[in-house]
Amino acid sequence: MPGQILLQANPPAEPSLLPDSMLQFSVHLDTKNYLSNDELKSMKMFRRAADYIAAAMIFLNHDVLVERDITYDDIKPRLLGHWGTCPGSSWYLISLERHPVYAHLNRLIRKTGLEALYVVGPGHGAPAILTFYPENTRDYQGLHKLISSFSVPGGFPSHINAGTPGAIHEGGELGYALSVSFGAVMDNPDLVVACVVGDGEAETGPTATAWHGFKYIDPAESGAVLPIVHVNGFKISERTIYGTMDNKEITALFTGYGYQVRIIEDVKNIDNDLAASMDWALAEIKKIQSAARSGNPIVKPRWPVLILRTPKGLGGPKVLHGELIEGSFHAHQVPLPGAKTSAEELAALQTWLKSYRPEELFTADGIPVPEVLSIVPEATQKRLGQKKESFRAYTPLTVPGWRTFCAKQGTQESCMKAVGRLLKGVVKENPHAFRIFSPDELVSNKLDAVLDESSRNFQWDIESRGKGGRVIEILSEHTCQGMLQGYTLTGRTGLFPSYEAFLGIIQTMMVQYSKFTKMSAETQWRQPCGSLNYLETSTWTRQEHNGFSHQNPAFIGAVLNLKSTLARVYLPPDANCFLSTMSHCLRAKNYVNLMVGSKQPTPVWLSPEDADKHCIAGASVWKFASVDEGVNPDVVLVGIGVEVTFEVIAAAALLRKQAPELRVRVVNVMDLMILSATGSHPHSLSNETFDSLFTPDKPIHFNYHGYPIELKGLLFGRPRLERVSIEGYREEGTTTSPFDMMLCNHTSRYDVAAAAIRGGARSNPKLAVTAHERESYIKHLASKEREYIYANGKDRENTFDTPTF
Incomplete structure (x- = not known):
């Protein structure tokens, strides 16, 4: 025509x-x-x-x-x-x-x-x-x-x-x-x-x-x-x-x-x-x-x-x-x-x-x-x-007792080093049912203890082939994700460790998989399979050396958007809590588990026993950092994430000196889903429990590892949210020092302390008289820290020493 x-x-x-x-x-x-x-x-x-x-x-x-x-x-x-x-x-x-x-x-x-x-x-x-x-x-x-x-x-x-x-x-x-x-x-x-x-x-x-x-x-x-x-x-x-x-x-x-x-x-x-x-x-x-x-x-x-x-x-x-x-x-x-x-x-x-x-x-x-x-x-x-x-091949993992690998309370330990020791044991106990799919970052992420038990399974390198390694390391997040999906859906369990900033590469793959998992759970003849387990480290808080391109916690939000029955996001605050969390996730079924933590040495706040209780609860009052063990506070300070929790603890210690009359309660949240409105997630706290943890009416300041808008979405539906303030990653960063990254994103101890004074002054008349003066002084201390960093090209030597009370 x-x-x-x-x-x-x-x-x-x-x-x-x-x-x-x-x-x-x-x-x-x-x-x-x-x-x-x-x-x-x-x-x-x-x-x-x-x-x-x-x-x-x-x-x-x-x-x-x-x-x-x-x-x-x-x-x-x-x-x-x-x-x-x-x-x-x-x-x-x-x-x-x-x-x-x-x-x-x-x-x-x-x-x-x-x-x-x-x-x-x-x-x-x-x-x-x-x-x-x-x-x-x-x-x-x-x-x-x-x-x-x-x-x-x-x-x-x-x-x-x-x-x-x-x-x-x-x-x-x-x-x-x-x-x-x-x-x-x-x-x-x-x-x-x-x-x-x-x-x-x-x-x-x-x-x-x-x-x-x-x-x-x-x-x-x-x-x-x-x-x-x-x-x-x-x-x-x-x-x-x-x-x-x-x-x-x-x-x-x-x-x-x-x-x-x-x-x-x-x-x-x-x-x-x-x-x-x-x-x-x-x-x-x-x-x-x-x-x-x-x-x-x-x-x-x-x-x-x-x-x-x-x-x-x-x-x-x-x-x-x-x-x-x-x-x-x-x-x-x-x-x-x-x-x-x-x-x-x-x-x-x-x-x-x-x-x-x-x-x-x-x-x-x-x-x-x-x-x-x-x-x-x-x-x-x-x-x-x-x-x-x-559809029916799931093989439960034999996970060694995680307490065996714990660090001593009061010392400093890398969460990833501790987890690497646990994973070494998992590899040994499960030679045909567990694999790690990693985009060439295993050693960088300090999980290399696994290599003491298992080699990498790279067959094209003649010297490495035939060793039956449990580690698949290829510089393609897409390939790691696809292999993890196939391995998981056919009955085994895997782990995907990655730099935090680059997990977003496979975000839509993860979402597609979660849709398949949702339908599987609704299909009578399909039996549960292992969870997709993501280990997110090399986080923005310590990626100051690689610069702005390596600073992006957005994958948290992608998991939060999933069906609530599938999504789990954990931010364990120290090595012992991370061991408990990893042990749980490797045994869980049908979830998308995201674990976020630091590879750098940080304080071990909790003993194995306390870490276990904390992880079971998902959040708890940290009495050692609170005034009068957290009773009758003027303000509640909340840390969610390893480094930002450290800044909350440091802020609490700073406030003991700069505002001793301020009554502070310190709370750590490691299971992010507990914050969601009552009934919106299987882990969400009832309003009564939420109030007992965060008080019914006192100001709450969250110091959050991810984007603040994510936390706002989780908290939406809770009563009396006008008392809540949130700081988190503000999309600010560069090649700088670790503490300057905290200052850039308003998550430093000085920012937390200033927020605590503003909030506490609402109900503490004694503090209110001098609140402006004290807040101004704390901001002055922050500016002095930045001056030191820019003049010397590094943080002060004692910046990340464990705070004392």
Whole structure:
């Protein structure tokens, strides 16, 4: 038609600059007649059924087997879904059981007894993947419910989700399928995860790094990932990078990554080609694993990768309104968007659905014919949707008694040094169920005691390989997070330590995971798994040497925004409290745990016994720093975080000298969630308990490690908030001294003391007489400290000595 552009299904590539010899690195197989006639017939019927259901789910709410001419009333009011990637996905699986059954993987399972999971990167391809949910029956009623319930109010989501049996990755936010897969196979020596990576997802930075994941997999102790790159050429409205690359370019790319490449592109012979390719890939995996497990590992083994080239939306409408559909971006979402109102598009839909000949695939009762089901594994526990690794594999950790690693009260100790000693014990007690995923910061964060018990598991370094290390250290927060997710969802427990400022890199990944966890908790057949555990250190309060770029506590707010049943934020004030907290978090299930603390030596305020009680309570009055043990105070000073709590204690000591008539109560909060309004979080204090801790009516000054607005949000809903003042990180910083960072952000002892005098003067008439004079003097002391720092380039020697009372 005039003015319209016809898109070619497979745009011709420009002449490659790479030599033809590059193709010698891709694997060539004789695939003609690879399958028997019966196997081939079953595969083709399976694929037709898969594609039919995928298409029907997008459009139909009635007449799901197209037993008559469909009408406008048979079409859903809203047409949602992404058809374009479904045909590629449905070559692997189909919605025909109470759980996913994946065609060619199932053939391997039946043939070899393969232990496998399936991870789907293109989550938008859900119509091909979403299954009969467990409550659906394998009959016409179940088929109708499956098709009509897709992506409608009261139905089930358009993405892979926690309600999909066998799923350990949603795929809504692209880029993480591969790293999740590598995490899933760690310490699962017999498991193979087949991971489909769409060519759109392959454009993301996280995927680009995750290709290196196999370099952290020891084939002697862990399973394998089989990546399948689905190149269909287009995303929403543009070609993909991979879709414009010819075979030599793709072969060169993946050869450089360290893979053996097998390209599958003969659409007419796709079932034979794919079957042969997957058999080859499995044989290569077994070869690598057998060598490693016999004590003769292959030096830098080349793992297999399959490149599947198919036209976008294969099998769907070819042309509509003069524009190509199949093989173009028009097939990406709903290829017939006007089927509800357009006679032309409704007729095209009828033709399209009937082309699969559903009457040959299903009986009149909606039951799949035997040929379609003949590739389903007979052993229930082998079926991909019922693999226990995906929903019922949690192994509790054996956590050593944390008191063994405590520091003596009254000394100074790094929280991270103490935690490192505990983690060393955890590694020793759990050699196959615990890993640390760290972005190259383990030693910097002073957790290196772990390395006394375990090496890093970096297989690409010949000198380091084969040691079975519990530490995965790679400078990609995305890859660490993805591996942690896969490792956790398949039953184990992990820890993600990081510089505070850079945890925000994986904020949306964490949020996506929490949504999956929320749905898992609401899915009856899914059992709890371990928690995601984040250890946030190298905090802004001691990142003065690295400067402003390393000063950012914003990840706290990201966790606070999660569903309250999932979110836990802890700021233990000293090493002993941190040990108690870490021990708890490693044993907890289904949470997102964030622990924030210092790696620098700081005072050990509490004995192990008192630390235990403090952590159980989440907050307590620190009598040793309070006037008359906190009884009848004029003002309440609250520390939340290691260094800012130190400043509160220092302020209390300063006030004993500068305003001895002021009655101060010092409170430490280590469980941030207790502050939230009554009933808003499982840990929140009742209003009565809140008042007993903070008084019903006295001024309260919070010295908080994070952004003040976070604390304001938590406290919203508490009565009498006009008496509350809050200081925290103000987005002020530079390369300066540690104490100057406190001054810059108004969290220093002088700022706390000044706030205490202002608040205490409201109810203490004796103090009120001289309040202005004393506050002015304290501010003068602060200015003198800054003058000293700028003149000498450092803090005074005794600045961080433990205050005495």
